[in-house]
Amino acid sequence: MRGSVNQDWQSASIRITLGGLSLLPDLERYYESSIPDAIAVAIWFTGTTKKSHAYITVIAGFIILDHDNGFESMIAKPPFLDLDSHRKGIALSQRHYALQLLEDSGYSACKPTVVPMDPKISLTATEGELLPDITHYRWLVGKLLYLTLSCLDITFAVHKLTQFLAQPRLPHLKAVHHLLHYLKNSPGQGLLFSSNSSLQLKAFSDADWGSCPDSRRSVTGFCIFIRDFLVSWKAKKQTTISRSSVEAEYRALSSTASELIWLQQLLQDFQVTADSPTLLYCDNQAAIHIASNPTFYECAKHIEIDCYFVHERVASGVLKLLPIRSQYQLADLFSKPLPSTQFFSLLSKMVTSHLEGEY
Structure with missing residues (x-):
């Protein structure tokens, strides 16, 4: 660079x-x-x-x-960050913070689990018994929020659990405890920042259509890399209901494109020139066609502003949309709970680190 x-x-x-x-x-x-x-x-x-x-x-x-x-x-x-410098770069994690959380919550000796959230369980706002004391639930979720600074693998689970802070129920608390069991399995999971690759900005965008059982809103998930390390990721419920999976995917594309434009401007402020164009991967062919061909806008007037926003960046060469198979879509980690095989397959494709130690 x-x-x-x-x-x-x-x-x-x-x-x-x-x-x-x-x-x-x-x-x-x-x-x-x-x-x-x-x-x-x-x-x-x-x-x-x-x-x-x-x-x-x-x-x-x-x-x-x-x-x-x-x-x-x-x-x-x-103090809540752990660093380990070695020949590959800097490993950033929150291992000691995670271990302290397990000790404070009484889960330091719990049995580990392999995924942060069970994909077979659907959490809703109305099912289950209300917790008599919501303080403990809010305390745990608040602590877990800080772990998303470096633990990208728990981002979706924490995003889901924060939706029930107003009236948490017993299934929600059980999901939090399940997440603590996962932290026992990998408290040192973190990020690796390396300086030994080209300065390429690339992103993966995905949406889980109508996945919220309470509102039927879709969930946007994206992750952005500079060089080979992860710098930005998000799991967020969309603000409106999408009438098709294409609409949900395109809204996710628009959110990802906005984040990419901001990162490009940040790099320019640092007087750093990234390789052009920025690559944006999407696993929905219809969304890619709408962004690349204005003739498709007639059938997508309900998302017209998002269409023009993304198309303008594609036409100017700032962004380049590329198709990707669903099994390689890294943004799936941030849009839905995954079974263990798919979860670890995607996680292994990201440049992550794991600080070892006794625990």
């Missing part, structure tokens, strides 16, 4: 803090060092509160990646 961080960063009115500690002195010391070609990657966690719909962002730190000099370091790290 050839690129440098924008040297005009000091002129911007930006103050980034972590637990009251300003990160700017650390960045300033970095810029004063003689490292000419590098990229600073900010890691953050964003969540929402259901009542106020307020966005909460926690800056987790900065990883400095230098392809030419092999320099990799973390200049700011909160």
Whole structure:
């Protein structure tokens, strides 16, 4: 990779803090060092509160990646992150945080499970006995939210469980306990950041049509890679009901395209040029045809704005849509619960790490 961080960063009115500690002195010391070609990657966690719909962002730190000099370091790290530097890059996980959660919840000696959520169980908002005390459920889900910072494999399960915070029921609590059993199996699961590959931006987009039994809304799932490491992923219920699987897939494409455009602009701010065009993989041929051919818009007027938004990026060469077989669709991890065979098949195709240790 050839690129440098924008040297005009000091002129911007930006103050980034972590637990009251300003990160700017650390960045300033970095810029004063003689490292000419590098990229600073900010890691953050964003969540929402259901009542106020307020966005909460926690800056987790900065990883400095230098392809030419092999320099990799973390200049700011909160206590709930674990780092392991080796020849392949930096392994980022929350192993100690996960182990502490298991101990605090009384599941440190539980029997491990192989998947974070049982695909045979469908959770609804009305079935099951209401919990007499919802505090414990909310406490567990709140703790699990922080684990999604590095544990991409539990993202969908946590997304599903957060939908029942208002009135959790016994099946929901059992699903949380099942997830804790999964954490016992792989507390050190995390991400691997490597600087030994080309700077290619690529994404996988998917939707699970009408999968919510309470509202029949679809679930959008996507994951985005820079180089070979994962930098952005999401599991989110769509805001409207889709009348066809094509419509659900196209809404997911639009959300993924928006995230890609934002990441492209972020790289430009760092004066880093990514390989063009950005690759966007989708396993729905009809959605790809609509994005590539304006003549299909007549049968998709109900999603016309999304159609034009994606088509404009495809026509300009910013995005390139490519088909992919469903068994290779990595975004399936973020849109639905999967059986163990498919779950581990997709997880193994992502550049992930596992910090070992006694537990």
